[in-house]
Amino acid sequence: MEKNIYPFSAIVGQQKMTRALILNAVCPTLGGLLIRGEKGTAKSTAVRALAAVLPEIEVVLGCPFNCDPHEYERLCPECKARVKQGIDLPMLKRKIKVIDLPLGATEDRVLGSLDLEYAVKEGKRRFSSGLLASAHRGILYIDEVNLLNDHIVDVILDAAGMGLNIVEREGVSYIHQAEFILIGTMNPEEGELRPQLLDRFGMCIQIKGIDDPDERVRLIKLRERFDRNSTNFIMAYQSRQNNLSQKIMRAKERVSHTRISDEMVQFCSKLALDAFVAGHRADIVIRKTALTIACYEGRDAVTEEDVNEAADLVLLHRIRIPPPPPQHKHEEKERPQEESPEDEKEKQEEKPATQNRQEDEVREEEKEGEEKDKEESENSLSHIPMFESVFPVGDTFKVRRMQMKRDRIPRKGSGRRSRTRTSSKAGRYVMSTMERRTNDLALDATLRAAAPYQKRRSRQDVAIAIEDSDIREKIREKRIGNFIVFVVDASGSMGAGKRMIETKGAILSLLLDAYQKRDKVAMVAFKGDRAEVLLPPTSSIELAHKLLEELPTGGKTPLCHGISLGYQIIQSYFRKDPYIYPFLILISDGKANVSQYGGKPFSEAMEVAEEIKNDTRVNTAVVDVEKSGLISFGLAHQLSIQMAARYFRIEDLKSDTLVEVLREDFLV
Known part of the structure; x- marks a missing residue:
């Protein structure tokens, strides 16, 4: 029993979204639509309702590629072979399908792969179709597209752009038509798509909930009527649905007859240039979208209003900040x-x-x-008054991808930061191995290993004889989150200039990025006579922001205790989760005047740094906040050498702020 779909013409508000969906239905080659917006704004409802209003299509009965029986040149190889043999293709008329792409879909499931059962039984290669084949001449819907693996998004956008799915894998070479309406939805709070992938979507719109109270009440009443009796509700809107369907069909027929003048084409390029877009895709899509708008409105020529509306749909995700004007320096x-x-x-x-x-x-x-400092480190600090100040949190910024050293250690977990090998069956298949660990069969490699010995092996009721020595398993890669531990100097010297303000802003920026990349972040602050864990391992932005705002600055510098405590957090978390990818970032000038074990303060810090160096599981970085002057101690640099950490000095950059250090060097 089919579930009744809420009528497309009954959707309240969201005119921009419904308009963009209709335009993609009229011209599926526009490149698809990306819908950005809050939860509960009818994104999924509108996509499924669109399929119900579109006209029915004729397909070859039983064909997994939904071939059109009237277009021989666009038939799949199997249907063409049947036609050449003189077999009539049986036809079926049905509604357009909406194919949902699950977030956990593998590349094999999306593109298609070798038919394993047929290969083992018959000893021949045969292509097994994937989701792109099912979506041909239909709608491919990706909910939360920003959470999908980037390489999966990439292959889908490639197929959508070419209208073809080209598969070259596991000894299979296959090409089939893949023309579909691509609709992706995302909540920006969950993270952004890479700019390269964003640009591949033809259109992008931003939607939000309805602000008008009367419209919200109307929406509630309509939904209540639909839930009470969906059949009667659909019948009440059937006339509007039919009119919309006929209008879309007429627009499709008018596509080849509508024209756009050279003046309007120049206007398309001008709007793209004014938005400082990269490349030429925006110009092309604006022109094509303007033509589609004119077709839908029943006009034979594109108007300026059509181009403006098209630009509004096409440029949202492509607009870039204009470059600053050149600075002319006076010679004298x-x-x-x-x-x-x-x-x-x-x-x-x-x-x-x-x-x-x-x-x-x-x-x-x-x-x-x-x-x-020497006298103070030798004396008791409990009765010395500490003067502290609370600095505000600096401006946040969008961080770039953090570079981490890649290794061959298999890890579990999930995230969106660093690529790593995985011991699970989730992830991208990159190569095969003879080691038997995961029971994840690499059939292509296994068949290749067995092929040279088939003449010498006995085969009983099988096409290929496979022995234990032929078995190969898959090695997979996936993205996981990192575990970032900040060790922050909150002593009195950090109050100079904008050091602590910028430090707080940088940490909050990383927390925002960590939330999107599914990282864990912890923070240790050291001042006075001890260090303390301000932020246990977390991804809570609200808690982190509150703690950063209230973090005071002042007092002496127990450097050794701060580094030790940060390292202890990583060691403790290793016992809880041995698959973490840890990164310790020390932000300090390297000066120490408080001893932890009764020795020289800086020597103790160097001993801890060497201990961290010997732990190859931990990545480290040191940000030196010491100001350049007539005398520079270079203690932070010595620490970085002892710790085998990446070293960054503020004075080496154009701006002497911590934000610039993080932007330019290791927040990539």
Whole structure:
């Protein structure tokens, strides 16, 4: 029994979404539609309702590729072979299907693969069709497309763009038609698609819930009527459904007759240039969409309004920020009028003496500071008052992919950050192995291994004789989340300039990115006489933001305790989940004046750094926040060498903010 579908013409609001869906139905080669929006905004309802309103199609009965019996050149190889043999193709008239693509779909399931059962029984290769074959001449619907593996999205968009599915895998070479209306939906809160994949969607719209209270009440009442008696409700809207269906059919027939002038084509390119788009796909899709709009409205020529509407649908996900204007530097600066040549000469004579005095003062201050730090580290700190300040959280930014060293360790888990080998049967098949661990048969490699020995082996009721030595298993790769531990210096020196403000902003930015990439993040802060875990392993942005806002800055620097505590968190989490991908980031100037074990503070920190270096499972980075000046200790650099960590120095960049360090170097 088929479930009744809510009528497309009864959808309240969301005119932009319904309009974009209709245009893709009129011209499936527009490249598909990406719908961005909140939950519960009728995205899935509209897609399924669209299929119900579209006209029926004729297909070859029993054909997995939904071939059109009236177009010989576009038939699949099997249907063509039947026609050549003089066999009449049986026909069936039916509604267009909506094929749902599950998030866990493998590449084999999407593209198609070798028919295993037929290969073993008959000893011949035969193609087993996938979801792209089922979607031909229909609708392929991907809910939460941003959570789908990137390589799966890529192959789907390739097929949608060419109208063909080309399969070259496991000894099978096969090509079949794959023309479908591609509809993807996503909630931006769950993460974004890569720009390269976004651009492949022809259209993109942003939708939200209805703001008008009267319209919301109308929506509730209509839905209540449908739930109470769906059959009567559908009958009440049947006339509107039929009118819409006929209008779509007339628009399809008018596509080849509608024209667009050179002036309108130039207008398409102008709008694309004004949006600073990359490449030329936007221009092409705007032109094609404008033609489709004119067809749907019953016009023979494209108008300026058609182009503007098309640009609104096509440019949303392609608009880029314009580049900054060039800065023209003056070769010579004007000499201040109040300074005479004699005054300047006197200043030049006084400069060496003044500079020498400043250098002596700096050396004395540094020497006094070192002696003071040594005395303080030897004495008890419990009765020394600490003056603390609370700095605001700096501006967040969109982080780029963090580079991690790839290894051959198989891991479990899920996420969207780093590629790793997996011991499960989920993930992309990249190669085969003779090792027997996962019971994940690589049939293509197994058949290739057995093929040379078939003449010498006895075969009883089988096409191929396979022995134990022929068995090969699949090696798969997938993306998993990382475990990032921040070890943050919150001592008094971090209050200088914008260090702590930018540090907080960078950490919050990483937390936002971690939420989208399914990472775990923890944070350790050290100040005064000890370090503490401010943020246990979590992905909660709300909790992290609150803790960052309230994090005070001030006091001495127990560096050794901070690094040790960060490493202890990673070790503890390894016992809970041995498959994690840990990354420890130390943000400090490297100065230490509080001992943890009674020795020299910095020497103790170096010992812990060497211990972390010997643990090859842990990736590390050190961000040096020490300001450049006449005297630089370079302690953070020494720590990075001892820890075998990536080292970043703020002064090496154009801007002396931590945000720039993270952007330019290791947030890739």
